[in-house]
Amino acid sequence: MLKTLKALLGLAQREDATSDELNPSLPAAQAELAAAREAQAAAEQAYRGSLLGGNEAETLRLDAARREASVRIDRATALIEALRERLAEARDREAEAERVAEYEAARVQADDARRALAEHYDSMATDLVRLMEVVARAEMELQRVNADLPRGAERIQSVEHTVRDIPAGPDEVLSETEVELWVEVGQTTPGTFDQDNVYKTGPGRGVIKIRGIPLTECIQVELRKFTEQQVLLGSSRQVVFPLHSRISLPGFRAGEPAIWKAMDALAKPSEIVKRIENLRFGLLPEPVEAAPTPTKPRRKLIAEPGAQPVQALPKSPPTREYRGPFGGPENDPGDAKRVELA
Known part of the structure; x- marks a missing residue:
């Protein structure tokens, strides 16, 4: 304990003691205080017990001990x-040292950034303008050759949009159901007519009922099988604004003319090249990007593989003269039966 106490006393007198050294010293000092109080209580009890013993020398010794x-x-x-004072001083000293180190590091970083900005801004800005010129000249050439393509050749796509646009995402099929729907003659899909308005004339055949028109003159339909899908449409294609409409490069120092000011997004490649060649730039408002619209599931019908358009059946001769909209087979069960048998 004496060795530990001596070390603690020496540490308390050191002005350069660190917080790492002082942090564990406080519990040790508090343990020493607790031990001292226990020793003092024991010495006090022994002293009082000797007062009536008659041994003067022993009483004096115990008095000195207490x-x-x-x-x-x-x-x-x-x-x-x-x-505690040394620990507070050490923490303050170390915090200040950390602030000084961070300050010096920030100053060096700022000096490096100033040097990089002064050395590279003009050249990098010029390189961007040259890049826009390369793209614009290529777009000019594409417009020229696409206007008079060789036989069988496809149009060459835009340089910038091919590289920078994001294609549309694939659709996600949520569910599939087999359904049977009526299809008009000459079509492969049901169309928009009311499926419940079909009058069945035979197995898998029928006509679309039209008020006032004989059934034999109505549009023929055929019952076809389809796979009905609930589809969540994929993300739409994301088209970027061209660089010449989004980049703005001010002059490096105050008062210097701009190296490049944004042009209209619809500016022609020839206008961009002309501006670069003349080195006289004008600023136009930048277009505002439209917010993407949320996608919702849509109904999508897929015909059977190899489906052909519905073919018309030959018309059957009438069995009786037309008697108006209220005298046709639809109101005469006997006539309807004859039509089905035919």
Whole structure:
């Protein structure tokens, strides 16, 4: 304990002690204070017990012991206060050292950034303008050759949109159901007519009922099988604004003319090249990008593989003269039966 106390006293007197050294010293000093209080209580009890014993020398010795224990308590208390002060000073000193280090690092980083900006801005801005010129000249050439393509050749796609646009995402099929729907003659898909308005004339055949028109003159339909899908449409194609309409490069120093000011997004490649060649730039408002619209599931019908348009059946001769909209087979069960048998 004496060795530990001596070390603690020496640490409390060091002005350069670190917080890592001082942090564990406080519990040790507090343990010393607790031990000193226990020793002082024991010495006080022994002293009082000797007062009636008649041994003067022993009483004086115990009195000295209890006074020594009190001094030990005072020393431990002072030690704890000194260590707390040293710890606060060390933390403040270390925090200041950290601030100084961060300050110096930031100053060096700022000096490097200033040097890089001064050395590279003009050349990088010029390179961007040259890049826009390369793209614009290529677009000019594409417009020229696409206007008079060789036989069988496909149009050459735009340089910038081919590289920068994001294609549309694939559709996601949520569910599939087999359905049977009526299809008009000459079509492969149901169309928009009311499926419930079909009058069945035979197995898989029927006509679309039209008020006032004989069934034999109505549009023929055929019952076809389809795969009905609930489809969540994929993301739409994302088209970028061209660089010449989004880039703005001010002059490096105050008062210097702009190296490049944004042009209209619909500016022609020839206009871009002309502006670059003349080195006289004008600023136009930048277009505002439209917010993407949310996608919702849509109904999608897929015909059977190899489906052909519905073919018309030959018309059957009438079995009786037309008697108006209220005298046809639809109101005469006997006539309807004859039509089905035919």
